[in-house]
Amino acid sequence: MYPQEQLQQQIIEIFSERFETRLESDDVDLLETGLVDSVKIVELVLELEQRFGVSLPFEELEIDDFRTVLRLAQRISRTTSGDR
Amino acid sequence: MKLLQHTVSEQAQRRPQAAAIAWKGERLSYGALEGRSNQLARLLLGLGCQRGDRVALLLPKSPLAITAMLGTLKADCAYTPVDLHNPAPRVAQILAALESRVLLACRQAAGLVEQLVQEGGIGPVRVAWLDDAAPAGLPAHAALADLDACSESAVPSQNTDADVAHILFTSGSTGVPKGVMITHSNVIHFVEWAKTHFDIRPADRCSGHSPLHFDLSTFDTYGSFAAGAELHPVPVELNLLPHKLVQFMRDAALTQWFSVPSALNHMAKAGAIGEHDFPSLRRLLWCGEAWHAAGLAHWMRRLPHVRFTNLYGPTEATIASSYYDVPGIPEDETRPVPIGRACAGEELLVLDERLRPAAPGETGDLYLRGVGLSPGYWRDPAKTVAAFLPNPFSADASDRIYRTGDLARLGEDGEIVLVGRADTQIKSRGYRIELGEIEAVLHTLGELEDSAVVAVESSGIDGLAIACGYALRAGVALEAADLRARLAVRLPAYMLPSRWRRFERLPLNANGKVDRKTLREVFAAAAAEAAQATTRST
Numbered sequence: 001m002y003p004q005e006q007l008q009q010q011i012i013e014i015f016s017e018r019f020e021t022r023l024e025s026d027d028v029d030l031l032e033t034g035l036v037d038s039v040k041i042v043e044l045v046l047e048l049e050q051r052f053g054v055s056l057p058f059e060e061l062e063i064d065d066f067r068t069v070l071r072l073a074q075r076i077s078r079t080t081s082g083d084r
Numbered sequence: 085m086k087l088l089q090h091t092v093s094e095q096a097q098r099r100p101q102a103a104a105i106a107w108k109g110e111r112l113s114y115g116a117l118e119g120r121s122n123q124l125a126r127l128l129l130g131l132g133c134q135r136g137d138r139v140a141l142l143l144p145k146s147p148l149a150i151t152a153m154l155g156t157l158k159a160d161c162a163y164t165p166v167d168l169h170n171p172a173p174r175v176a177q178i179l180a181a182l183e184s185r186v187l188l189a190c191r192q193a194a195g196l197v198e199q200l201v202q203e204g205g206i207g208p209v210r211v212a213w214l215d216d217a218a219p220a221g222l223p224a225h226a227a228l229a230d231l232d233a234c235s236e237s238a239v240p241s242q243n244t245d246a247d248v249a250h251i252l253f254t255s256g257s258t259g260v261p262k263g264v265m266i267t268h269s270n271v272i273h274f275v276e277w278a279k280t281h282f283d284i285r286p287a288d289r290c291s292g293h294s295p296l297h298f299d300l301s302t303f304d305t306y307g308s309f310a311a312g313a314e315l316h317p318v319p320v321e322l323n324l325l326p327h328k329l330v331q332f333m334r335d336a337a338l339t340q341w342f343s344v345p346s347a348l349n350h351m352a353k354a355g356a357i358g359e360h361d362f363p364s365l366r367r368l369l370w371c372g373e374a375w376h377a378a379g380l381a382h383w384m385r386r387l388p389h390v391r392f393t394n395l396y397g398p399t400e401a402t403i404a405s406s407y408y409d410v411p412g413i414p415e416d417e418t419r420p421v422p423i424g425r426a427c428a429g430e431e432l433l434v435l436d437e438r439l440r441p442a443a444p445g446e447t448g449d450l451y452l453r454g455v456g457l458s459p460g461y462w463r464d465p466a467k468t469v470a471a472f473l474p475n476p477f478s479a480d481a482s483d484r485i486y487r488t489g490d491l492a493r494l495g496e497d498g499e500i501v502l503v504g505r506a507d508t509q510i511k512s513r514g515y516r517i518e519l520g521e522i523e524a525v526l527h528t529l530g531e532l533e534d535s536a537v538v539a540v541e542s543s544g545i546d547g548l549a550i551a552c553g554y555a556l557r558a559g560v561a562l563e564a565a566d567l568r569a570r571l572a573v574r575l576p577a578y579m580l581p582s583r584w585r586r587f588e589r590l591p592l593n594a595n596g597k598v599d600r601k602t603l604r605e606v607f608a609a610a611a612a613e614a615a616q617a618t619t620r621s622t
Contacts, residue, residue, distance in 0.1 A: 008200045016565060019582070020563075020564040020567075020568045020584055021565060021567075021568060021569075022565045022569060031321060031324070031459075033169075033577070034169050034576070034578070035577070036324065037323075037324070037578070038323045038324055038346070038347070038350055038513065039346075039582075040582075041324050041325070042350075042353075050389030056326060058326060058327055058354045058356070059354075059356070062325075063321050063325055063328060071193060073120040
């Protein structure tokens with residue numbers, strides 16, 4: 001299991017490496033700004049699954065899980081701690 | 085029905101209690117929509133709006149935005165729905181072009197309006213805030229209380245069906261968005277044809293998937309209202325998660341679905357559609373870009389009770405000019421799905437470079453003619469003349485044909501098939517993007533020695549990915565993320581390149597111009613390499 005801080009840092013790295021996007025902070029609204037859209041979400045979920053060795057089935061995800069880096073990190077923590 | 089707003093007035097007279105719009109658990113009746121849009125028209129007139137004015141709508145997709153559209157028409161004005169996700173400078177360009185007297189806004193637009201005011205002002209435009217008191221410090225000439233105080237009685241109108249109902253902005257290759265003028269008559273012709281052809285009835289529940297600044301949404305809205313059906317606008321955020329979108333379709337028991345193919349592929353690829361899913365659904369329509377036969381077959385196999393129709397047509401010819409009712413599950417998934425034949429009152433012409441009909445089976449330029457043709461681009465006679473040509477087969481000077489830029493051929497079965505583009509316009513998730521508009525912004529960046537944008541095939545749901553090759557000036561240290569951030573200030577998110585590559589010097593052809601073919605190959609090779617690496621690591 002990853003500490004929350006480290007998770008957030010790694011998610012910010014994914015945005016930088018995969019999407020050439022610098023996130024100014026971990027509470028930027030990723031949906032309002034269009035940083036996560038229907039195309040990127042597929043790639044993002046795949047990347048999160050690979051990097052953190054978790055399973056994130058689409059049908060178990062909520063739109064608000066993608067709202068901010070913070071929310072994403074929390075969603076992954078819940079998965080890795082086995083608490084769904 | 086003479087004007088678009090009459091679709092609602094007629095239902096309000098006959099069936100005032102019937103639901104016009106269903107939204108987040110609530111229903112707005114035709115009677116209430118009629119009264120509220122009358123109030124809105126009166127608010128606009130009170131703010132000084134005159135016949136022919138353009139009203140900019142800074143409102144997210146909602147019953148309020150649809151009410152504002154109707155209210156604007158009732159004030160004999162034309163509206164432009166503005167995408168709130170557009171960066172402020174692009175919105176400023178649109179507002180400057182429209183020279184609106186009034187702008188309708190709500191809470192979600194406050195940040196954008198603030199930015200517009202800070203970055204050079206919004207001119208003398210009067211701002212009406214429709215959902216609350218005006219945000220502090222921003223221009224405010226009317227608020228919700230003023231709207232509530234207006235009478236709900238009908239407003240007299242002088243407009244004819246030849247008047248402009250809305251101006252929709254689309255990507256322009258020179259860096260400035262083009263405003264396509266659409267008249268009441270343009271939309272009414274399509275809606276009347278579609279209502280009959282698709283047999284849309286009062287009991288129907290129609291999707292409103294497209295954003296309101298997309299031309300397709302005008303069919304959702306006025307098609308549904310003309311039939312007295314129930315419009316179900318789809319909340320935008322549902323597009324992110326295919327299972328949520330599917331659940332929305334099920335819960336609303338939609339009878340008609342209309343969207344771009346990428347939304348349909350998104351749901352198919354996630355395996356979200358069940359056997360005999362959506363038992364109430366009668367028809368599924370798509371438009372905006374080509375749908376691969378494999379994706380279509382996936383849907384058709386699961387939904388044998390649904391009729392599938394491909395609609396085709398650019399904004400300049402209003403919603404759609406041709407249709408293809410799919411006769412059965414495509415057997416050969418490598419063959420393109422035809423765009424079919426002309427809708428009533430429309431004509432599709434495949435012509436050679438000298439504007440003579442191309443022989444059947446031969447590729448030519450696709451031109452459109454008929455009742456859907458826009459009068460042209462807003463205050464841009466040069467672009468209008470370049471795209472709308474005199475009909476070479478007619479002596480009537482007012483008879484025009486529109487050059488779509490699409491390449492097409494006429495099949496032996498009489499159905500027309502699209503082959504590609506004659507220029508660098510692409511479609512991504514239904515968004516029409518001129519690669520030249522992206523390049524125009526790149527060329528304003530002083531740090532770049534050279535840059536070029538190309539579209540490459542992607543395995544994602546969008547079909548095409550936007551790729552940017554660039555070379556930096558000597559001594560400049562800049563990363564792709566910096567360039568992306570600079571573009572994001574001027575361009576909407578869907579226009580930003582998703583692939584970047586730095587070159588010492590861009591590949592050139594014999595004429596000294598950027599060799600786009602080589603550039604595309606470089607990106608395609610890089611993508612193939614990346615895909616292989618992913619396969620190895622899993």
